[in-house]
Each structure stands twice: as structure tokens, then as C-alpha cells.
Amino acid sequence: MLISPIGAFGTYAEYVAVSAEAPLAAVPDGLDLVRAAAAPTAGGTGLSLVELAVPLENQVVLIIVAGGSVGSFVTQFAVNAGASVIANINAIAERRMRSYGVVETIIRSREGIHRTEFGGSILLSA
Numbered sequence: 001m002l003i004s005p006i007g008a009f010g011t012y013a014e015y016v017a018v019s020a021e022a023p024l025a026a027v028p029d030g031l032d033l034v035r036a037a038a039a040p041t042a043g044g045t046g047l048s049l050v051e052l053a054v055p056l057e058n059q060v061v062l063i064i065v066a067g068g069s070v071g072s073f074v075t076q077f078a079v080n081a082g083a084s085v086i087a088n089i090n091a092i093a094e095r096r097m098r099s100y101g102v103v104e105t106i107i108r109s110r111e112g113i114h115r116t117e118f119g120g121s122i123l124l125s126a
Contacts, residue, residue: 046073050081053122057082064125067093074124076100
């Protein structure tokens with residue numbers, strides 16, 4: 001199955017006719033089709049959020065709900081753009097966020113986010 005890449009125009013369908021030059025990406029082996037179909041949507045939304053906040057280099061960015069599908073993309077895009085990212089997440093996502101290169105995590109609990117001092121310059125709610 002093929003999914004249109006981020007930034008391409010199109011739709012999802014069981015069958016579609018395309019030219020040989022169409023900008024398509026093959027679904028990697030081992031990735032189920034539901035996750036493959038969702039990736040361009042979450043990734044495109046995350047990329048749009050980060051593009052609205054540029055330039056991010058040398059900025060401190062707090063990302064709310066960084067562990068979700070859109071937030072995971074936002075986090076990675078922001079880190080790759082040179083931002084120091086603080087990730088608001090649940091405890092389960094902490095190791096994954098650290099692997100993305102976040103500088104700090106704020107673990108939210110069932111009681112919600114507790115007051116925290118944020119001296120950064122950009123707040124993104126994914």
C-alpha cells in the first residue's frame with residue numbers, strides 16, 4: 001500500500017490511479033496500515049504548528065501533550081530545528097521523549113499540570 005507523503009495533495013482510498021512520477025511512499029514492512037495512514041495527518045499537523053513558530057533555533061519551547069501523535073511530531077521537529085524542548089507528558093512517554101532530545105519533561109498527573117515556572121519563549125499545544 002502507498003500513502004501520499006506530507007505536503008502532497010490527495011486523499012486516502014483503497015485503490016487509486018497515479019502516474020509513475022507521483023510523490024508516493026511505500027509503507028514499511030511491519031507497520032500496520034492504520035498507523036501508516038495516520039502518520040501523514042499527525043505529521044502534517046505537527047509540521048504546520050512548528051512552521052508557524054519559526055525560527056525555533058535557540059528558543060525554549062514548552063510543548064503541551066508532547067507524547068500524543070501530533071505532539072510527538074512537534075517535539076521531534078522542534079528539536080531538529082534547534083529548540084530546547086520542554087515536554088509536558090504522562091510518565092509512560094518519558095523515555096521516548098528523552099530519546100527525541102528534549103531537555104526537560106513535566107509529568108502530568110491525574111490531578112493535572114501543577115503550576116510551573118516557564119521562562120521560555122514559545123508555548124505549543126499539540
